[in-house]
Amino acid sequence: MQTEDLKKLVYEIQTKKAETQIVELKSAEHGCPTRLFDTLSSFSNQDEGGIIIFGVDEKNGYKVSGVYDAQDLQKKVTEQCKQMEPPVRALFTMCDLDDKVVVSAEIPGVDISERPVFYKGVGRIKGSYVRVGESDEPMSEYEIYSYEAFRKRIRDDLRVVENAKMHLFDERKVEDYLNAVKSERRNLAKNVSDREILELMGVTCEGVPTLAGLMTFSQYPQTYFPQLCITAVSLPGTEMGATGTDGERFMDNKRITGPISDMLDDAVAFVRKNSRTKTIIDDNGKRVDKNEYPIKAVREAILNALVHRDYSIHTENVPIRIEMYRDRMEITNSGGLYGKITIDALGKVHPETRNAALANILELLKITENRYSGIPTMRMECMDAGLPVPIFSAKHGEFKVIIKNGHYTESDSLLEAMVEFCTIPRSRAELISFVGKSRAYVMGRLVAPLVESGKLKLTIPDKPKSSHQKYVKG
Numbered sequence: 001m002q003t004e005d006l007k008k009l010v011y012e013i014q015t016k017k018a019e020t021q022i023v024e025l026k027s028a029e030h031g032c033p034t035r036l037f038d039t040l041s042s043f044s045n046q047d048e049g050g051i052i053i054f055g056v057d058e059k060n061g062y063k064v065s066g067v068y069d070a071q072d073l074q075k076k077v078t079e080q081c082k083q084m085e086p087p088v089r090a091l092f093t094m095c096d097l098d099d100k101v102v103v104s105a106e107i108p109g110v111d112i113s114e115r116p117v118f119y120k121g122v123g124r125i126k127g128s129y130v131r132v133g134e135s136d137e138p139m140s141e142y143e144i145y146s147y148e149a150f151r152k153r154i155r156d157d158l159r160v161v162e163n164a165k166m167h168l169f170d171e172r173k174v175e176d177y178l179n180a181v182k183s184e185r186r187n188l189a190k191n192v193s194d195r196e197i198l199e200l201m202g203v204t205c206e207g208v209p210t211l212a213g214l215m216t217f218s219q220y221p222q223t224y225f226p227q228l229c230i231t232a233v234s235l236p237g238t239e240m241g242a243t244g245t246d247g248e249r250f251m252d253n254k255r256i257t258g259p260i261s262d263m264l265d266d267a268v269a270f271v272r273k274n275s276r277t278k279t280i281i282d283d284n285g286k287r288v289d290k291n292e293y294p295i296k297a298v299r300e301a302i303l304n305a306l307v308h309r310d311y312s313i314h315t316e317n318v319p320i321r322i323e324m325y326r327d328r329m330e331i332t333n334s335g336g337l338y339g340k341i342t343i344d345a346l347g348k349v350h351p352e353t354r355n356a357a358l359a360n361i362l363e364l365l366k367i368t369e370n371r372y373s374g375i376p377t378m379r380m381e382c383m384d385a386g387l388p389v390p391i392f393s394a395k396h397g398e399f400k401v402i403i404k405n406g407h408y409t410e411s412d413s414l415l416e417a418m419v420e421f422c423t424i425p426r427s428r429a430e431l432i433s434f435v436g437k438s439r440a441y442v443m444g445r446l447v448a449p450l451v452e453s454g455k456l457k458l459t460i461p462d463k464p465k466s467s468h469q470k471y472v473k474g
Helices: 003-016 037-044 070-081 123-127 141-151 171-184 194-200 211-217 260-273 295-308 356-364 374-384 412-421 428-435 439-452
Strands: 023-026 050-054 091-097 100-107 129-132 135-138 230-234 252-256 277-281 287-291 320-324 328-334 391-395 398-404 456-458 470-473
Touching (some): 003 050, 003 091, 037 070, 037 100, 050 070, 070 091, 070 100, 123 141, 171 356, 211 260, 211 356, 252 260, 260 295, 260 320, 295 320, 295 328, 374 398, 412 439, 428 439, 439 456, 439 470
Parallel strands (some): 230 320
Antiparallel strands (some): 050 100, 091 100, 129 135, 230 252, 277 287, 320 328, 328 398, 391 398
């Protein structure tokens, strides 16, 4: 960082009056802060690193306080950097502001193979931190494990499920898989028994099912791991906790279980069931139904969560979540980005695979292509549907996909017709009959927004669930 860059950064912080994900302020007017290891750790453990600015007092309106002694400060900060594992190499810059000296220490982000960077004085578990907004938070045991799992190449999809039973596998699926292996992997088609193929491909280990084998072939994997499933909800509003006109929290709520192939199909069916359909007339005058969300993109997002989620003991009690809001759908799975891939690089480079054996099994079963085409497909399908491209994020050990529906609403003519229909008070049954669709759809997707906007009012506002409730034009 150049001197002028430091001055501009200080002015920017003073204007916004806030620290950031990559900037931490320390006064240092009367001496060097004695506890820097939390910030040194958190900045080192993020790709972009961070900058510690000494000589700006956050508690005093972000005024420049200056440092007590620039040379001694750099020496003592360097000493604290050496107490980190691996050691942190700070780059210092000084500038004069308001006749006072300000010092910055740039902390580079280290390679993922060296993370987590921690304070040796208390050890890896207590001395590892992660940056959350403008604060430094202790890393969870799982976050620390995630780095070690990558560094040590721990294969959680190959861990043995000791109490699992092979005779509870779906024999037809196993047979189809063995035929696919023999067809696609010709070197395994001769002089290799079926039992040996299952061992070589990671379905079993010494005759006992692996987690990858269990999740693919068991008739009910949730016997052993009840939470390795999908929870799916359809919500009436745009935030969790918002309720519909009848006080309902969920318009639909389902726990989806079974092997991966069944969960994938059932989850896509859930999204179809709870999606709105827009009818349009094409250039040839034909009626065409357009789904609220492109189904190919939905399938890829759910499949991505099933294949690439973290299957370690740290996350086996956390299901995949599908949450359908009025304006978007969110699909969340345990396990952040694996390896050295970044969010910006998703779909552009070939990432390392967290569950290689599982992905290979599903590829042979024609469930996934395993060619890193999922995210490009999601983006292309949404663009073709005229929707914003999906948003991907990885925070706090979770990976999330957000697919927006373009703030889709029913046609203005239908909503206007409903409002006019309610010139005289109408019951729920009358509204449902007027629209000709399900109760959940009419009340949750149509009536609720009209009530929120004030275009419709409740005749019994203090008892929204009353069986005598009616709706009237606002």
